[in-house]
Amino acid sequence: MSILHTVNKSPFERNSLASCLKVAAPGAAVLLIEDGVYAGLRGTSAVPLVTAALARVKVYVLGPDLKARGFAAERLLPGIDVVDYAGFVELAVQSAKVQAWL
């Protein structure tokens, strides 16, 4: 079982996502929550970072946090899946542990 990483900070303000992706093992799951969801959007300066990560880890976005901020799933980079709160729980259950990047 692998690790579920959660990132709740904007990639434009903190280096939480960059640090997470630097050490996340291949096959790990990375769930973007709260202000972390901005990293999943198309056309941003974080695209090279996230695109490179998508080849190694699975990236998810928490739907309610994306919707709260005014963005539809269509604005996300291809390869990123949207999960709801039940999906968050499911990912946590499937993982050996949950590591939060605050």
Place this chain on the structure above:
Amino acid sequence: MSETIKKFLYLNRKAPYGTVYAWESLEVVLIGAAFDQEVSLLFMDDGVYQLIKGQDPSGIGMKNFSPTYRTLGDYEVKSIFVDGESLTARGLMPDDLMRIAWDDPDTQETVENIVTVVDAPRVTALMDAADVVFSF
């Protein structure tokens, strides 16, 4: 009461919901409207996310304060500036932002949108022209 009208500039650099800065800034702007001042708002860095259209935080149990931005014209806010480079870095277009109207009490005319995208030299000039800058 002083007759002196000062230029207030509110600088907003935080995304909404993740922290309380955006909501706090809005509250101060609304309270400050009770005083007769010339008020401008500037959104840069993650602060540009505050103006994104169609916000709906019902699913995260938070209050949707974004419609309040559209009423700012009623609170003495005559101009709202958005840093263009901050939009570009986030893959955003001016069309992603909400439109905010303002009714000129002197001419009775309505300015359809007081949101203006500006470049860095303009931001410098805005800060230079302000008497007070409030940072959030």
